[in-house]
Amino acid sequence: MSPWVNRWIPALVAGVFAFSPLAGRAQPVTIDFDDQVEPCAFIQTTALRDRYADRGVRFRGPGPLDGPAILDTCGNFNIQPHSGNNFLAFHRTAPLMGGGVATDPSIMLFDPPAFEVSIWVAGGLSEGLFGLEAYDADNNLIASDEVAAETWAQLSVEGAGIARAVLQERGRADPPIFVADDLVYSLGEACPENAKVKARCSRANCGPRIVAKLKKGPPDSAVTFRLDGDVERRAGTNSKGKAKVKFCPVSEGDHTVEVVECGASAKTSC
Numbered sequence: 001m002s003p004w005v006n007r008w009i010p011a012l013v014a015g016v017f018a019f020s021p022l023a024g025r026a027q028p029v030t031i032d033f034d035d036q037v038e039p040c041a042f043i044q045t046t047a048l049r050d051r052y053a054d055r056g057v058r059f060r061g062p063g064p065l066d067g068p069a070i071l072d073t074c075g076n077f078n079i080q081p082h083s084g085n086n087f088l089a090f091h092r093t094a095p096l097m098g099g100g101v102a103t104d105p106s107i108m109l110f111d112p113p114a115f116e117v118s119i120w121v122a123g124g125l126s127e128g129l130f131g132l133e134a135y136d137a138d139n140n141l142i143a144s145d146e147v148a149a150e151t152w153a154q155l156s157v158e159g160a161g162i163a164r165a166v167l168q169e170r171g172r173a174d175p176p177i178f179v180a181d182d183l184v185y186s187l188g189e190a191c192p193e194n195a196k197v198k199a200r201c202s203r204a205n206c207g208p209r210i211v212a213k214l215k216k217g218p219p220d221s222a223v224t225f226r227l228d229g230d231v232e233r234r235a236g237t238n239s240k241g242k243a244k245v246k247f248c249p250v251s252e253g254d255h256t257v258e259v260v261e262c263g264a265s266a267k268t269s270c
């Protein structure tokens with residue numbers, strides 16, 4: 001079935017700091033679009049909007065009902081998804097269920113802002129010229145990337161304060177059909193290079209206790225302390241980039257505490 005036909009049918013955390021789960025630099029988030037069973041045809045679905053809002057990204061299109069939709073590979077785009085069974089599919093003239101067309105640009109809104117965004121794109125049926133632009137909350141262009149691709153290629157942008165990223169085919173795809181998959185982004189602020197971790201073990205009522213501190217980390221952000229590559233504690237930094245967590249009880253002996261987002265660690269012994 002051609003896409004032309006298809007378009008019609010087709011912890012007890014000892015150190016407690018207030019923070020939003022989405023605040024600050026988390027591990028990179030991956031949206032693979034494979035979390036639900038999807039239809040084959042645009043007319044069977046609607047433009048992607050707020051499905052991933054709880055992961056910090058919302059999608060918009062050029063009009064209230066317009067925008068790409070998540071489809072199964074059975075949509076016959078002449079290319080397999082970059083991951084799983086589904087991808088984000090674009091077709092500039094394909095009607096969607098309830099109105100709107102599955103056209104680009106795809107506008108991704110990040111809350112809190114991201115500092116790096118990447119997505120895989122493919123023309124599938126023909127080579128497309130794809131652009132990804134990143135803007136801050138004041139609509140200033142922060143970064144952009146461009147790639148020509150018939151099979152999968154990755155676009156990526158980075159910079160502080162990406163509130164909006166715009167994915168668009170720049171007019172070369174014929175037919176104007178293409179797909180995207182595996183959106184990866186990191187929210188919040190990058191950890192400063194001079195961030196430092198300290199860890200100290202002492203006796204407490206709960207047993208041997210490690211108090212770990214981060215200094216000069218990303219301000220007002222969520223960070224992850226990890227003990228011996230295993231147990232994790234999340235904490236929020238203050239406006240100076242400081243955060244503190246406690247691990248208790250811990251075993252006797254040597255321990256390492258790292259702050260995952262910063263790539264910084266400290267050793268201590270109990």
Ligand SMILES: [Ca+2]
Pocket residue numbers: 032033034081082083084085086087181182
């Ligand atoms: Ca996928």
